[in-house]
Amino acid sequence: MSCLAAQTPRRGRAGSRACLCAGLLASLALVLASAPVARAAAHRPIPVSRRSTPISVAIDTRNPLPPVPRSFFGLSFELSSLSRVARYADRGDLVALLRSLGPGVLRFGGVSADTRIAWTDASTPRPAWATGTLDAADFPPLASLAAKTGWRILLTIGLGHFEPEAAAREAAAAEAALGGWLEAIELGNEPNAWALTGLRSEPWTFVQYDAQVAAYRSAIEAAAPGIPLAGPDTSGSSAFENWGLAEVINQRPALLTGHHYALGCAQQPPPTISRLLSPRTRQLEETSLSRYTSIAWAGETPFRLDETNNVSCGGVAGISNTFASALWAAGYLTRAMAMGLEGINLHANQVNCGGYAPICAPTPQALAAGALQVQPEWYALQLIKRLVGERPLPTTTSSPARPNVQVTTTLASDGRLHFVIVDDDPPGARGVVVRLRVSRAFGAGSILSLTAPSPAALSGVLLGGRGIAPEGTWVPPKRLPRAANKRGTISVRIAPSSAALVTVSPKAS
Template sequence: MPATSPSPGGSRGGARRWWPVIVLVVIALVLAAVLVPRLTGDPDSPRPTASPTASPTQDPADQLLAEGYDPDPGPFSLPDPAEGEKAAQDPVSVRLRASKDATTWGENLGLSFEATDLASPVWGSQDSNIDEMLGAMDHPVLRFGGNSVDRRMWWTSSDEPAPDWAEATVTPADLERVARAARKAEATVILTVDLGHEDPQRAADMVAHAKDAFGDLLQGVSIGNEPNGFHDPQQKHLEARGSSWGPAAYTSQLEDYASAIREEAPGTPIVGPGAYDAPWWRAFADSGVRDKTAMTMHWYPLWDCQGPASSIANPTVDDLTSPKLRAQARKLVGMGKEAADAADLPLWMGETGPTSCPGTNQTSRTHAQALWTGDYALTAAESGAELMAFHSTLGACRGGAPMSPLCARGTKDDPAQILQGRTSFLALLQLGQIAEGRVLTPTVSGSGRVMAHGVMSEDGTLSIVLVDMRDPSSDEGPAPVRISAPSGVGKDAPDQWHPEQGSQLTGGSLEGHSSTLGAMAPVDEDLRSRTLSRGDPITLESEPGSTTVIRLAPGPQASTD
């Protein structure tokens, strides 16, 4: 019936019934005019609602803001097997093997920040949601260092005026604020002290206050950040020492600093060298420093900022998702592991990320970065890295570091204190869903575009992670992945497992600037009916452009009768 037609109650009654509809239409048009430009513009522009976790009645300072995260996704399911032309001709075959010296997964991932971020007002602030962002991760590691520590950070415990070169002054009060946030997030801390300006006593004073502030949360102290870059003719803007600087000079300074730290803060765990060159690893390992706790290396796989097409380290989506990059990670992390083993030290990846190239590039903020983050973290763990910190900043989403998992929702000049997570932050949340246990060594058939990883818990729980680097915008369908029961797990290991929970990270395209992630959820009827046993592999479907985590409980499926 037309809205203008008389109703049984008369024309005025009919008009009154339609007024709410007219008002809703007008409101919808106004909202569309406001929201559409924001939603179709810069992916890092502030949004009126940040994520499905946001509540319009809750203060942003009390919220986890991660666009694309669904805390209540409903039953977890896998895509239907592909048919016809989209069907994979052969399943991807996966074998998993346990070893006695396997890396332990759990509470081993976190974020690396610039040392200047220690002075940020977000730490311990009631106006910031940093507690909620860090608390959503699995007992994260918070590492402070970066290029700023040796060039732009000034420490004082006595209110001395900062030198001209300092961009940020850090005080004991700052360390206390960071410590409060770390305790709320159940995080540990790695601190780097300034080696760029020769001042062992000042560094020792900072460490003493750090031990007071952090207590047993202080996992390690590094003396200098990437000392191999203090004198590099190709990077004059990072010059921190003269032409005589090298591994021998570093060793001498390292021992002086360590001695001063030992006097002021006995028993402090020393880690290092935080470098990407083997000679510097050996310099740290062979030094006379006491209380050496871990060997730390840094690595950004896409370092060839203007490389030739033949390079596998260009900051492009193609290189970021190439199986060749995974092979390179195994090689480089393996080299670090060998050096650490020779020194009888664990290997930590103190600072890492997709690329060290400055500014925005093809990989920045993409769904491909999220896929890479999950695959790389597990690959590095399989290769011997016991801890990893992905480099981040507290800068603005627009104008700040484009590769950072976190960013602030203010402006470049005033980032403010409300943080949100990007695609790679979602990947870190998903990695935290993997149950703690021993990392298994995978052998996977096929091209390497579909990769599988596994973690075996002490209670027999088996976590399977499928990372599918195929472009989700292509015509390819789900790939069947046939997984055999893990070997080398011991006589007391279960004989069978069944899927219990799952989650999936997805996106519309590799180049897209958004990803979606559901919280771990009970599997649907189809998945629950499948079983993995020693004589019978389980087949799981992998969707292009996804990272899938399936948690399999030990024993047969419980009866639903």
């Protein structure tokens, strides 16, 4: 079957690129031919209440983007938690929680990879600087967790304390236990910042880092040939403009990686919910994502945002653990999908339910047993998981006002359209009526809403009017609200501080 190459390069371990089958384009053409792109089809305006702001949404069905990778979702944990998380393969709720999202990537790294955790084996005693260790016995349980969930492992090997031979033995042990479940290894966490944190003395630039990475790779290749490299795992996109480009040229990694936090824990003015959900924060996020993806595309290397969340330093209680975090995640992750990222890993601390944790343990006893509970961010993942594997469509919104609303659209292989609508305006603001211009070839839209009493709510979060059980069980409603297609336009009312997934199917031929 003939194919058209995808517009955005995206490679897996085998270096394959996404393509769109010509047969699929042909089958969708009949359904989508009348979908408006540049101008609205002639129709009578749909009435809008005086308290609602109209938003018109047009989609470009002629230029679908490459599919969202099946392993787009990810979680990131500190390397210091690897042993505990791995043993959740045989206890607790983590297996069921991860399965509920489909395949993904578990990343182990963070600051502990270079400052607290050391590899030990018969040839490598525990060094004085380390507060914890990893050894070969930690990897078989991790392999079991990966096999039971379908989530592959992105492993950070410490570079902060230069030990290439020990790193080679660690990589070989990981490869032997994990096999194909090992997505890649990273060498160090946020190495661009090491001169500031005291892990390296000046001068410390990519030149010095590159030489040390080359020494590690040489030792690892001798002990365990063929393990893919991910990097440079920078602290932000500004550093990535230099380090990421140099990494592509000098190291040719299988995967590019970097970090981003919407707000800084120590920045002034301090983080607030309104700042987290503001158009200004969204603009800065898009600038950061654009820096990352432009280098990835130029280097024909996929990029994964392997550590991110709402507020740095573990989050801020009253922001990171509220419904606002779910609204932020729903908007940010869907925009990242549309921009062609390989995936995103939400950083999490299972022991801190007051911070940025999609899942956490409320007590020490629950932590030991793996009895994890979902936090508001988890609701966002459940809302948008239906977009995985689908093709984002260029989407344009227009409104006489300037509502704080985001809309992302994807196209499924069977012709269905999914619209994710996120209204970040505060309670008391005008609601919006979103007019989805889809053509008469489609039926009505079903609406799965994500709501809570307020952005600051710690509880009462509902998906489709129902809560997710602490261990992750969610039963969808038998019937969802529907919005009719009138002359090719579906109008959906969205309340401020809420989100919705609208599913629109082609009419039966």
